[in-house]
Amino acid sequence: MSRPEDTLPPDLFYNDAESRKYTTSSRIQSIQVEMTHRALSLLGLTSPSLILDIGCGSGLSGEILSSVAPPLGGPHIWIGMDISASMLDIALQRDVEGDLLLADIGQGVPFRAGTFDAAISISAIQWLCNAESSDTSPQGRLARFFNGLYASLRRGGRAVCQFYPKNEMQKSMVSAAAIKAGFGAGLLEDGAGTKNVKVYLVLSVGGGAIEGVVEGMEGVDVEERMGRKGDGRKRGEEVGKKGRKQWILSKKEQMERKGKIVKRDSKFTGRKRRVQF
Amino acid sequence: MKILTVNFLTCAVKACKTSPLSFPLHFRDAELEQSDIGYNPSFLRNILPRVDWEALKVTATELGFTTVPSEKPNLDPAPSNTDLPAPETAMETSEPDVADEKVMRDLHTLLLETEVREGKMVCGNCGHEYKIKEGIANFLLPSHLGR
Ligand SMILES: C[S@@+](CC[C@H](N)C(=O)[O-])C[C@H]1O[C@@H](n2cnc3c(N)ncnc32)[C@H](O)[C@@H]1O
Ligand SMILES: [Zn+2]
Numbered sequence: 001m002s003r004p005e006d007t008l009p010p011d012l013f014y015n016d017a018e019s020r021k022y023t024t025s026s027r028i029q030s031i032q033v034e035m036t037h038r039a040l041s042l043l044g045l046t047s048p049s050l051i052l053d054i055g056c057g058s059g060l061s062g063e064i065l066s067s068v069a070p071p072l073g074g075p076h077i078w079i080g081m082d083i084s085a086s087m088l089d090i091a092l093q094r095d096v097e098g099d100l101l102l103a104d105i106g107q108g109v110p111f112r113a114g115t116f117d118a119a120i121s122i123s124a125i126q127w128l129c130n131a132e133s134s135d136t137s138p139q140g141r142l143a144r145f146f147n148g149l150y151a152s153l154r155r156g157g158r159a160v161c162q163f164y165p166k167n168e169m170q171k172s173m174v175s176a177a178a179i180k181a182g183f184g185a186g187l188l189e190d191g192a193g194t195k196n197v198k199v200y201l202v203l204s205v206g207g208g209a210i211e212g213v214v215e216g217m218e219g220v221d222v223e224e225r226m227g228r229k230g231d232g233r234k235r236g237e238e239v240g241k242k243g244r245k246q247w248i249l250s251k252k253e254q255m256e257r258k259g260k261i262v263k264r265d266s267k268f269t270g271r272k273r274r275v276q277f
Numbered sequence: 278m279k280i281l282t283v284n285f286l287t288c289a290v291k292a293c294k295t296s297p298l299s300f301p302l303h304f305r306d307a308e309l310e311q312s313d314i315g316y317n318p319s320f321l322r323n324i325l326p327r328v329d330w331e332a333l334k335v336t337a338t339e340l341g342f343t344t345v346p347s348e349k350p351n352l353d354p355a356p357s358n359t360d361l362p363a364p365e366t367a368m369e370t371s372e373p374d375v376a377d378e379k380v381m382r383d384l385h386t387l388l389l390e391t392e393v394r395e396g397k398m399v400c401g402n403c404g405h406e407y408k409i410k411e412g413i414a415n416f417l418l419p420s421h422l423g424r
Contacts, residue, residue: 048320050327070319077320077389079282081416088413097314099282103289103416107423110289110416112300114327135420154327 003166010127014057014084023058023090032060032122035198038190039120039160040064042202046073049117052152054105054161055124056080057087059096065120066097079116081105106141109148116152119159125201126163129170142174146181155206159183162200171199178203278412280340281324281388284333288400289407289416291424298402301332304339307396307409314389318381322352325384342387350380 004013014022022028039061045051048070053062059080068074078098082088088100103110106128128145129138149159165171171187178185183203190198286302293299330349337345398407398414405422408415417423 047323048317050320050324075315075317075320077281077317077324079285083417092411092413099278100413101416102413104418104423107416107418108289108291110287111285112287112329115285117323135424140424 003164005127005130005166009130011083011085014087016086016089019058019084019086019090022087023060023094029060033064035122035162036061036064036120038198039122039162039200040068042160042188042200043118043120043158045076045118048074049076050115051076051078052109052111052116052119052149052159053078053080053098054119054121054149055127056082056091056098056100057084057124058090059094059098059100061120061122062091062098063094063096078120081109105145105148106136108144109152111152113151114154116157117154118157119149119153119161121159121161121163123162123164125161125174126165126170129166129173138173139177142177143181146178146183149203150181150183150205153205157205159203159205160200161203162198165199175201278393278409278414279389280333280336280391280393281328283336283393283398284328284388286398286414288403288405289418290400290403290405290422293400293402293405296402299400301329301336302398302407303401304336304393305397305399305406307340308394309340310392310394310412311386312390312392314385316382316385317389318385321381321384321388324388325349325352328388337387340391340393342391345387350384352377352381 007013051065053065056062056078057080062078062080065074065076065078068076079101080088080091080096080098081101081103082091083102083104085102088102091100101110105125125145128141131138131141153159163174165174175185175187178201183205185204186202188200188202190200283301286300287294288299288302290299328349334345334347337343392412393409394412396409398409399405400407405418
């Protein structure tokens, strides 16, 4: 089956007909809801927060954020960004509570520094790997997105991006772009090795506390880099086609050689994780 | 679009990131609407420290609200919900301070329930106009500005 990302740019793929089909499919609804709950649990929010929903679409992910009950730390207030006017139109018709912006995340994240407590993205950022025109590249768009996201989150904030990488190379390209922007990053895979595998990129802002950040997200592989960009560490090294565990360890070795503190190897390093529920 | 959101939005043009003139964006021809959102005091306590009060006053004035206090109100720190208080103290802390309660309700109405339905926002640095239709602001940049 061909990937929609390989057929058309997102604003053309998600036209009125496709947006409606997408939103009314009960199969899609239940998958998006389940993944949103998973992402929320990885964010670990304990009180009502301001959340950015990246590629919010018709609001299937966002409306979960509005409905988190007070004992579970909600309800949250969210702002959604999406490039498809048709998707946002359906969100309006469904009367979602979040604010909606028509925006291309590949052009950045237009909020002032430290705006959000957290960010969530469900099934969207793989679209950044397909550049729409000759004057943009996937790397450039990924960099503008992650740099903007990093700046818009408050210190200690987290972002969880579930996405559908086309292959190992795309997975590495996306993770590397996040790390380059300054994030502490980990990849979590539910149902690894099955055709229903779900990949979550778990990101944290702010140095030092990665041990604490990782608490409560056991099983997340930590590919941490300490400090922000400009800390002297060479950026953009190849994170090519190696196996994932191997890549993580080799990044750690690189950092250790450069005298940076890295999280000690844990029994979770590189281990894949199955669905919890 | 909520007034809260406006307090955090900046011009998307890269060259404007470093200009103090690019925030807040300025309203033209704004049409407002009042919506109904659940009162959420713990959210307000969480977000208030991040609200740029000077920018909020600019926005409020442009939209015709004249009653915003000149200083950011000082709210009691958020009651911690990680260490739950014993039943007796829970009784006391759940009794809201009356003055605080009024301030919080006003903030809730202004920040979360007042929405801009139509109009545009203009960057004070580059002049770019962001149109708002049915409450959705268009932040798509022409490709020469989006790189
Ligand atoms: C599969 S839908 C997911 C929508 C929603 N998060 C959900 O869970 O139902 C992917 C969404 O990503 C959006 N998207 C793709 N590329 C984007 C970009 N560059 N900027 C903003 N949104 C984008 C699409 O328009 C689409 O609405
Ligand atoms: Zn500007």
